[in-house]
Amino acid sequence: MFRIRSLIIVAILSISFALTAQDRDTEKRTPATRIADLLAKMPARDAPDLEKLMQEMAESGEDGLISITGMITAPGMGDDSRIRYAVNGFSNFVMENNGLRYRQMCERAWCKALAGTEDKEIKAFMISQLQIMGTGDAVESLAGYLSDERLCDPASRALVVINTTEAGTALLKSFSTASGKILISLAQALGDIRNPDAEESLAKLANSGDINTRKTALYALGNIGMEQSADQLYTQAKNAGFAFEPSRATAAYLLWLDRTGEKGNIKLLKKQAERLIMECTGENQVQTRCEALALLVRYTGEKSLSRLLAASDAAGIEYGNAALSLSEGLKGEKVTAAWIKKGARLKDLPKAGIIRMLGNRGDKEAFGFIVASLNDPSREVRLASVISAQKLGGERSLSYLLEFINKADQEEVNCVKQALLTMQGDQVIPEIGKIMPRLEAGPKIAMIEVLASRRASDKLGLVMEQVNEKNPAVRKAAFNALSEMVEQKDLPVLFSLLTKTHEPENIMAIRKAIVSALQGVDTEKAKSEIVMLEMTRADAAMQPRFYAIFPEIGGAMALEVIRNAFATGSGEARDEAIKAFTGWKDAGACRDLYAIMTGHFGKDYQDSSFKAYVRLIVSSAFPADQKLLMLRKAMEVASVSDQKAMILESLGGVRTFTALVFAGGYLDDPVLGSRAATAVMNIALQDTTLFGDITSGLLLKAANKLSGSESDYEREAIRKFLAGRQAANGFVPLFNGKDLSGWKGLVENPVIRSKMAPSVLQKKQKAADDIMRKGWIVKDGILWFGGNGENLCTVKPYGDFEMLVDWKINPGGDAGIYLRGAPQVQIWDASRLDTDAKVGSGGLYNNEVNEKNPLTVADNPVGDWNTFRIMMKGERVTVYLNGLLVVDNIIMENYWDRGIPIFPSEQIELQAHGSLVGYRDIYIREIQQPEPYRVSSEESSEGFKELFDGMSLNNWQGNTKDYIVENGCIVFRPGNGGIGNLYTRKEYRNFILRFEFQLTPAGNSGIGIRAPLNGDAAYGGMEIQVLDDNADVYKNLEQYQYHGSVYGVIPAKRGYLKPVGGWNSEEIFINGNKIKVTLNGMVIVNGDIAEASRNGTLDHKDHPGLKNEKGYIGFLSHDSPVQFRNIRIKTME
């Protein structure tokens, strides 16, 4: 881990001044090591990290950069991505402030690297790097590839970007001798770089018979824009019919025109553009004509006005409109005046177009002309005038528009309405109020709508007058406006209107207004009371009219009102009550809706109540487990496939494992399969904790069933998801839905069982199994206990686990789930009065010291299904019932022997307690129980002791922040704020250290021995290298850097590491000067440190630590999460 030092010390440096220490350490590493270390850290985590790495890279010098590029491989010849990250990172780095001073060095290195490889794809990559950061200094190198079929294109593009005179010259030089594809690339590049010296040569090519040669040459001539190209480009464009064809001659000519204008040769531009306008009169030339006009306007400005005005006389909406759009951008009163004059002479559509343009142009001078045009005989003109008057005048146009509206037709009224709605200013509402009484029906309706849209409450009186209008359309508009304008004080009027109105649509509007006015009332209860009071005052026949208000209020009281109405009513009253239920806004109505959909009220009510039921569940705050139970209940009574589809669609938002499996059950359905697939995907991808074999199986199956426009995306998401996950410890079924496989009968209790002789137990088990088969049966995927018999027990014992199970009981029922052979998570009928059952199910019933009762009653009504999610870790239990937490991490006591804790592992049992109980969907996920690591008895007798028990870092000191314990291992996870290495608490002299380790790709760590707590262990003590030396980035290592080497001193034999990901076992033996390293049973180092360093060490560095007699043992990890476990040591005198 020698390399970690530099970074850590850099960090320390910022607060101290131990500069020399860092220099010394860096110096000790060979360039190859430093580069290997650097590459191992690619790609950088973020910008500061990158900056640091690039600084290091810069310090490796030109030779370092070249050696890095030497590791690039051709595509498909090995993963060199870290190297490409480094090279590209460096190209980026030298283009920003902090790296700028290395730009020249980088350029030299890249040029040498470009010359130094034979592979053309690698060369192309290096050229792309020069395109990023190259300067004139790279021109010569790049020019060398301009005659190469593969590389001419990238090289010429790099030269275009470098864009120096020399680059242009180099392109032109190669151009003279080029042919074929190369010629085309160069012609294009000469155009891109706009080299005027190329004009003559390009002109020759521009008549070429080869389309691509002609195309690039014409483009180049156009882009260079020399005056002498004019005729050739014009002729070619004319031959192309001034339209598009693959040689792009017309585009080249237009580009030339633009360049001519840019260069200030306006006279030439004008002449050519006007000629083009004259000639392009054909139907398929209009776009070219428009372009010529646009160029003329761009470069001659106001002088093109006459041409624009004339365009309005030309045929064709496209050219005429182009002239208008161009005029919008041409500022000045003179232009306004000219267009007004023109507009005054025209009529109909042409005049309308001009008015619209004047509005967009924004010159207020045109306002007078525009409002005068509101009286134009042409409707098109009037419409345009409305829009432009508003745009130009804002509130100033208000009086004109309101005057106009009374003589306007319906389209014009709509247009004015739109204008008023978007108008700024506070006069709109008062002015509408003033004219309202005088308006005809059409405009009146529009103005009522404006008042409603603006919620002009102070004009409610005006609108109220209109509800009695004779004209039904006006009446309707007034009723519809009410809900936007009323307040609580208006309720009495509204209630009175409700009973007096006849048209059903207007009754609906009043109800909406009542709901709106009730917004000011605080509680649901208060709102219900207000409406109920009014309802009881009304005639019996009128009362059903009130029902539809209650679903909008919601809450228990409103529900009670409708429930009563439903129970007592008949005919229309009952219909209205059912409608009220199906329109309910909160989940309170679920039970009533279920009753309606399973009752016999006809197909329509079945369907509407079903849909309302599902809708309310989805939008409810019920926990996911409870939502699933309710949706499954609906699925049982879904009558048609679109109802089933609706359930499946809703399941996507119910992210539980059981929901996933339930949806998965429909994947093979020919009609519902793709809906099920979407549900499976939505559940699984959103909740990573559900992952396991069942989930991945369902996802794979779902991927094949997805259809629809997004399915390619979705399949890709599934693929990524699956690839990103290792086979996890997912849920497995405890009950297969068909028979009692995996289950056995109950023999005594665990204490007694453990004392039984195996033969006795076997015999008793057989008898118990016979009893089991009488008491427990499987029917339709449900496991039933009939009331007679004993507990049903899992064949397998379980330690820590998470368990899912659905259960249901009958009235008076009693049952439970035994955890680790002991009673029990309680199940009982919470409505029973003869016991303590009112506390609900889910509690740890037999606890005496610790809490036994559930936190809340979460039971569903007896006869409905319930879901338990039970977690047991150590002796503590957590239970969720129907998604609600009922037992919160409580210790479960041992019922069979209260003197001892609960057994560490035992069978799970479904209790038989004399009453009918059903179970389904039983799943379990085992959780690894951490067990302390202990040396084997054999090693113990040899004198080995644990240095790390897999649980705690008690024997360790130093960087305990970044070295953490995970799954029984010590892992390095940088970024937690720690500094340095992890060391033993004690010092060791002569010893045998045994341990196992697992590498990640390019993983890099080390074992320090006889090391001091401070300084670099590789030199201040000794380092036994730990390294994935097979990784690409380490291919240039020195022997004494291979895995197992005494770093820098004694090389190790290479090649005995297991493939990355496998666990290696290693032994380090050190006694006096003798050292031996054994990897996976193979001795890879066997040497004498005194002898090995007698004539200087292999790395020519000073290793004072070799003389240490004792010191600490340490882990010297950096960056990669190398894991260590089963660490034990034997000390020797």
Add this chain to the structure above:
Amino acid sequence: MERKDIKRRSFIKASLGSFALFSIVPRHVLGGSAYTAPSDKLTKAVIGTGGMGRGHFGYGGTPLVAVCDVDKGHLDLALSMAGPGVKAYHDYREVLQLPGVDIVHIATPPHWHGIIAQEAARAGKDIWCEKPMTRTIGEGIKVVKAVQQSARMFRLNTWFRFADIFYGLGTTVRPVKKLVESGLLGWPLKITINKSTGFDWKFYWSGKTDLETMTVPPELDYDFWLGPAPFKPYNPHRVHQTFRGYWDYDGGGLGDMGQHYLDPVQYILGKDDTSPVNITVDAPQQHPDACSSWRRIILTYADGCRIILDGENRDVEAAFIEGPKGKLYPGFRSDIPDLVRKLAGFPDTAPQITDFNESVKTRQKFALNESNGFRSCTLVNLAILAVKLGRELKFDPVKLEFTGDEEANRLINQPMRAPWII
């Protein structure tokens, strides 16, 4: 045949009046929002018939007359779905020269959008283009110029600015725009785009960093597929559904979703004619060929308005819009009491043309056109460049170039592989 088509074309665009023709009033103003302009006479061709392109067959209600793809497999599938009489083409330039085509739909990968859009404009076609509009800022500038000079109609294929519920926001954009215009939230505003505010960045468009060279399948014209992009040896992961993971063709999840999310935000903020001046990024280092994920990008406008692209959903409490006077959350929830009622008193947002056929016939700009589409695509491209370069960028929204960053400026106009020209 050709002659007849030309006549048909003149007829459509001349049938609105007897002589000189100008704009007419947009029909939606007159007919209400439900009004759909007749489309029976306009026709379309779809270029690029992968999954996206095939989705275009029904767009706009216009009949499809030609399809084009450089992969014969895609083309055959497209033909089988397209119905009788539709012609198939390998070379888009032939499609551009068909007189019977009014609207060209561009559904190729983004590295082709610029060229085809520009040439379609020069061919006198109106254009319906997939997002992101162009792969570089420079290509966008050229498309805007070509479309405007040749007086073509252009629409970008994202809908949220003017229709549809805006992802997880639970509302269309229109009332949000009105709220911002009302000033009730104050100024400047901060908009956060993350999962909590209704937008889930898709990060599975990451490229692979060590592609091996494979044989090009016979049905694919790979050289044509690459077109203006630098030559790289073929691997199937470069093309078709996974091309978004490579800088040469797109920009990962930003390329895919960026313009969908950002275009409405630009509209809401009233920034259709400008661009941010500062872009900061927090992302892992990017590979030279393959895009990967990013954590956070902040785009800041000159007036202090900011757009936060929160890739990690770090700001779980964030409002969609936050201003000094109030906040707006998904579902039009706000900390401003009685917001809906207060807002009603303010003027509505100006209407837009939301039927492309209407635009084509009246020659009035579509709601999401080359001009504002270019600006929102510039948001995407600024974000992509910041991720690619891994550093803060400063941008001049008038000159359309970066300040003090030569490398970033080199990426604005990237020379194309010959003989492809924009």
